[in-house]
Amino acid sequence: MVNIDLSDKVALIAGVQNEYSLGWAAAKKLLAAGCKCIFSFQGERNIPALEKLTAPFGDQVLMLEVCDVMYDEQIEALFEKIKQKVGKIDYLMHAIAFTPRETQENPFVQTSREGWKIALDVSAYSLLALAQRAAPIMPAGSSIVALTYYASEKVVPKYNVMGVAKAALEATSRYLAYDLGAAGIRVNCVSPGPMRTVAAKSIPGFTQMLEKAAKTSAMGKNATFDDVGNMCLFLFSPMSGATTGETIYVDGGYSVMGMSFES
Ligand code: NAD
Numbered sequence: 001m002v003n004i005d006l007s008d009k010v011a012l013i014a015g016v017q018n019e020y021s022l023g024w025a026a027a028k029k030l031l032a033a034g035c036k037c038i039f040s041f042q043g044e045r046n047i048p049a050l051e052k053l054t055a056p057f058g059d060q061v062l063m064l065e066v067c068d069v070m071y072d073e074q075i076e077a078l079f080e081k082i083k084q085k086v087g088k089i090d091y092l093m094h095a096i097a098f099t100p101r102e103t104q105e106n107p108f109v110q111t112s113r114e115g116w117k118i119a120l121d122v123s124a125y126s127l128l129a130l131a132q133r134a135a136p137i138m139p140a141g142s143s144i145v146a147l148t149y150y151a152s153e154k155v156v157p158k159y160n161v162m163g164v165a166k167a168a169l170e171a172t173s174r175y176l177a178y179d180l181g182a183a184g185i186r187v188n189c190v191s192p193g194p195m196r197t198v199a200a201k202s203i204p205g206f207t208q209m210l211e212k213a214a215k216t217s218a219m220g221k222n223a224t225f226d227d228v229g230n231m232c233l234f235l236f237s238p239m240s241g242a243t244t245g246e247t248i249y250v251d252g253g254y255s256v257m258g259m260s261f262e263s
Helices: 022-032 044-060 072-085 101-105 113-137 161-181 206-216 225-236
Strands: 010-014 036-041 061-066 091-094 143-147 186-192 247-250
Touching: 010 022, 010 113, 022 036, 022 044, 022 091, 022 143, 022 225, 036 044, 044 061, 061 072, 072 113, 091 113, 091 225, 101 113, 101 161, 113 143, 113 161, 143 161, 143 225, 161 186, 186 225, 225 247
Parallel strands: 010 036, 010 091, 036 061, 091 143, 143 186, 186 247
Antiparallel strands: none
16 A cells, blocks of 8 residues: 655645545545545535535645636636635646537537537636646656546547536646646646536436446446546545646546456
């Protein structure tokens, strides 16, 4: 058993709304490793849930801050507060995605300009927007992790413009990996298979997706929240010190299958 001690580190986790959020899966692992955490979330309505979730971790939780990533001024305000109160961050967890409902209910070919803009703005540009403010206060050895999905490279019906947004997110992480590499900041994506979260439940046919993914994966099962959290922890920790610009699947080997005899 390897002991990862991150007690001198600070993480900003963007995008936790409840205990089922994948951002929380990563946060739990960071907190268990002694890391101090700052949580940012979309709106004031998220505060009670976040307070309840983080209460057991006491002083390890440094800040709970509202930051809707569609607004530059809210991102600026978040980093200004972090600079003043904490001074640095070592890790940035991006666990944010959104697309208007109609973009997943209607065929992809009907996606509106507005739907496209919102999906790519919230789900992909936000990584760049957060990283460009985080980088100046990230020391060498820092790490950024974003959550993506397989629909970035293959067609997953109903995922639609969110697949396009995930492709943009992965490309953004590679360009950031290049820009920030010389400063010793790594940037990677973790790509979980389908997981039962609030965001996922809005995808039409999600339960069928869960069952099919488990059946047709190499391991015959879906990943767990623990699996996803552990991969994030690995990518934050010095154990992955020369890994950057990668998209790493945590999906029981679903993405490596070319054909399955399961129906
Ligand atoms: P979730 O609903 O718990 O998390 C999504 C978060 O995005 C929420 O906290 C929400 O408040 C936040 N968000 C949306 N719009 C925002 C905005 N404008 N500003 C700030 N925050 C905003 O669901 P999740 O499944 O844990 O999603 C986290 C990440 O994991 C997403 O990027 C998602 O695409 C990705 N992912 C999920 C699955 C899955 O099956 N659940 C699979 C692969 C990847």
